Amino acid sequence: MSKILFIIDHLGRGGAERITLQLAEYLAKQDHIIYLAVLNGQRNHYHCSPLVHYMDLQIAESFAYGKMWKNKILTLAEQDKISLLLNHNFDLIVTGYNNGHWLSPYLKGNVWHWIHGDLLEVRKFNNRLKQLKEHLRFFKNKRKFSKLFHNRNLITVNRDLENKARAYSNPNSIKTIANGVNIPSKYLNRYPITEKKWDVVFVGRLVPIKQVEHAITAFSMSNTNGKMAIVGDGTERQKLEELTKELKIADRVDFLGWVEEPYTVMLQSKCLMMSSLYEGSPVILAESILLDVPVVTYNSSHGIEDLFCANIIKDILVSKQNIQDLAFSLSKCIQKPYVYPKICKNKVSIKNMADQFISLI
Template structure:
């Protein structure tokens, strides 16, 4: 039995928050003493099981929710509260998660077995056609790279895919690094219903409607195909209005259902023949892991190791297409709807929460 502490900004709608809570639940069910502390609970949407000790540190929102690269420091009062709630414990493992929580590391009196969990690319370079914007982007990247090094130099880092691990080694000179892909655990009755559930949509997208997800690529690919059925867009974000206008311009507005944010999209995933992923980059997408566990074939850009590593050689030839190739994405979607492929046991084992739990517990040794 281990005493484990997770620190995360909040328990909101993101994949990092969701996987943290599910991992904490799994560890608690295995008779470990699990504590989960959030910086600020005002954005919480997820429910914490009573088997987990839950702590709201009630840190000011400017610290808890501001941009990662802005310098953050606790007030004296917040330091006292943090110390009284956290530093008087003797944890076997402390995992500081995504992403403003990283700044709390310096306030921990415990120095052993502290790991920083990196869920996504903190050093991405965005592409712009405008020359001035490209210059500003490189300046931004240079500043972020320096802060990344200061924040993680000499630290122990958990990354969710091999790409992030290699980037961290180059830019941060960490003490230790390890890659642990996200795992999931789904109810057996949900998995058993995957074949019998009526399919209301041919294609489904699940995720935030933001630029990096490139949902416009998925909509264009659907429009280019000879698929006659409907497409579901599950999620919300800054790009929603643009995407709704795009579906009208392409003449498929009557076949694209924008369903908004759904707390548990797995039921909708079961009602779909395949799931599409069109992101410019992904860390270790929970939606992909859920689709594999449910037996729902995925068509995705081969955009990162976080996606590639969850496929096997036999499934990759059906499910992965060259990144940024909308025509290839469209062709693969059409083939998948007509003839869905199946996952083998190796693929299913890769997304198993038990495997993730074993790797996390090994960090205590």
């Protein structure tokens, strides 16, 4: 039995927050003593099981939120909170997404920093001024990335992130662990017998990096006459609703907003589509595999490719930014859904993931 502490910015709606909470709760059910501390809980959406010792450190918003490249220093009172927490003598401490990594100077023991996404991405803009600002942002992030993670122990969720971490931070140790998920048993093995309301579903934040406009456009280009469901919300929602009107498919696209457990909507869809510019180890993809929901996605990282077997990759992965191929693969998947082999499901199980975290002790 081990004593483990997870530290994360907050328990918001993102995939990193969901996977941290699922892992904490799973390990607690395996009789490990689990603490989960949020820097600042004002943006919490999810709540912990009573099996997990939850703490809101109530650290200032200037530290808990905001850009990673900004310097973050705890007050003396906040340092005392961390010291008091460390008196529990944890066997493993895992800091998470994203400002929790700034606690590294105040932590001691077996500390690992869990990197969920690409902190060093460079987005492309047609506007030269925006592109210049983007390179400036990258330079700031690169400098802080090196400072934060130099000679530290790192967990990455895919090989791309591992390679970047080695190149920019010279870590002490690094281990890649793909995200695993835990689906309630009542949803398992239901895909073949669940009536389908939608041909395709998108699940996620409606923000630029998810490129939901690609998914909508691909749906409009496919030869399906069915409907599309969009589960999620975000800054791009109004633009996306306008796009469906421009494409004359507004009556075939249902914006459902946030859904507590999207599994029912996923099972009621023939397939799920992902169109992100970049993904780390997407939770929704792991959930789709366990639910048997076929996926069509851009091959935007090794974190996606590594979850599949060679014999079905050609049906799933589409070259990045190729909307026409995305539409073609969508049509093919709707007409002839594929089946996941058992090895794919084993890769994304919460047990497989938890075993690898325990091995860090």
